[in-house]
Amino acid sequence: MEMAKSLTIAKVSNHIPEDLAFSAVLxxxxxxxxxxxxxxxxxxxxxxxxxxxxxxxRNNLISIPHSYYNDTSLLLNQVMYHDHNNSQVYSSMHSLFGEKYENRLKLEFPNPFQEEDPFFNILCCGSITGILCLFQHHKVVLWNPTTDEFKVIPPSSAESIPPPWDPSPLLYGFGYDHVSDDYKIIRHVCYFLNTQGEDWDDLLSSSQTCYEHLWEIYSLRCNSWRKIDVDIPRDWEVSTENGLFMDGICHWYSSCTKNDDECEHILVSFDLTNEVSFATLIPLDIDANEKCNFVQRNLMMLNGSIASISWYIHTSTFHISVLAELGVKESWTKLFVVGPLPYIQYPVGAGKNGHIFFTKKDGGLVHFDLTTQMIEELGGVKGAHYYSEVIIYKENLLSIGGINH
Structure with a gap:
């Protein structure tokens, strides 16, 4: 009797109606x-x-509110041209709000950038923490727009070297380490020989020291930089605005060229607590009718999930894949294909519930709703810009100086 009952249960469990599984569970x-x-x-x-x-x-993924977006807003950062000759640029930042982002409030930058029409970049990795990492050449500033408090980051000893060598720091990640209650910045410093018209070989032979490239991490709590021994895939053309921070980990893109001249794309992840890195290969998720090195990619957060949006240069169809598990290439899954959108140039960020922002070829901005497949323009956004980026921001009343002390 018991055996018959067990066989019946097994038979039923092996024949769950697919419609039930699809609609109710899977x-x-x-x-x-x-x-x-x-x-x-x-x-x-x-x-x-x-x-x-x-x-x-897909509808379930982008429609259910994720805790990542609790109490967040959107910031629009634009680098604009000063004149018709496009010879100079300046930065402009607004907070976006309203059902269709029709309202905006201009934000004033902190004192270190209180020059006339300042220009700076934002390291987007840590915007969800409530503190922005701004940089202008070698100057780095942490800024809390909620409290208008800022902190100028001091240089490191890696930058204090004699000629003919020039240090070139490149920021990769910024975020909050909840274990040590600390804000951290990770960067790579490389050194170039400044010839200044002299012979390169003569300078190299006369130099007493040859400086090796290194990775550094800054701690706000200690207010200092220190060298870290990590093996991180490096891309010389990393996009400073193309990064993410979530759950104590910074993520950014890297790429390398293999022996057959094909370009390999990698998601690099750096754990701010353990200070270790790991890589996730990114497959070619669009039709392989051109070489991989012609593929453009942007990193975004799609309703709490890490997503890659890719497209070929000079095309207007965008492919969106979502990562299920860090370190597992096979866990990337292509979920959306957007377009063709003839007048769209490239993506500049993502908002809540499947809203993706694109810049137009004339410089304007639009947002595309993955749920409705509708596209709408952002009225009042100037067109003559150098680049734009949309950032998810969470207000934070924390004192930067409080952590520093």
Missing amino acids: YKLPLKSLKRFGCVSKTWSLLFQNPNFLSKF
Whole structure:
């Protein structure tokens, strides 16, 4: 009797109606779980090839509010041209609000940039912490727009070297380490020989010291830089605004060229607590009709998930893949294809619930709703700009000076 009962239960469990599984259970699971469950059966391994399931999963992913966005707003940072000759640029930042982002409030920058029409870059990795990392050449400043408090970051000993060598620091990540209650910046410092018209070989032979490239990390609590021994994939053309910070980890893109001249794309992740890095290969998720090194990529947060948006140069169709598990290349899953959008140039950020912002070829801005597939312009945004970026920002009443002391 017991054996018959066990066989009946097993038989029923092996024949769960697919409609029930799709509608009631599976599409609501996290992507990481679904990828791991692919080994359960062939049907489950082919879930993302089922249009009905894919549609339900996508809608669920972008429609359910994620805690990542609690009490957040959007900031629009633009670098604008001064004149028609496009010879000089300046920065302009606004807070966006309203159902269609129709309202904006201009933000005034901190004192270190109180020059006439200042220009600076933002390291986007840590914007969700409530503190922005601004930099202008070698000057780095932490700024809390909520309290208008700022902190000028001191230089490190790695920058104090004699000629003919010139240090070139490049910022990669910024974020909050909740274990040590500290804000940290990670950067790479490389050294170049400044010839100033002299022969390169003569300078190199006469130089007493040859400086090796190094990685450094800054601690706000200690107010100092220190060298760290890490092996991190490095990209000389890293985009400072193309980074993310989530749950104590900074993420950014890197790329390298293989022996066959193909470009390999990598998601680099750096844990601010343990100060270790790891890499996740990114597959070519668009039609392989051109070489991989012609692929453009942006990193974004899609309703709490790490996403990669890719497109070929001079095209207007954008492919969006979501990462299920760090370090696992196979866990990338392509979920959306946006376009073609003929007058769109490139993505500049993402908001809540599947809103993606793009810059137009004439310099204006639009936001695209992945749920409705509708696109709308942001009225009042100037067109003549150098670049734009949309940043998720969370207000923070924390005193920067409090952590520093």
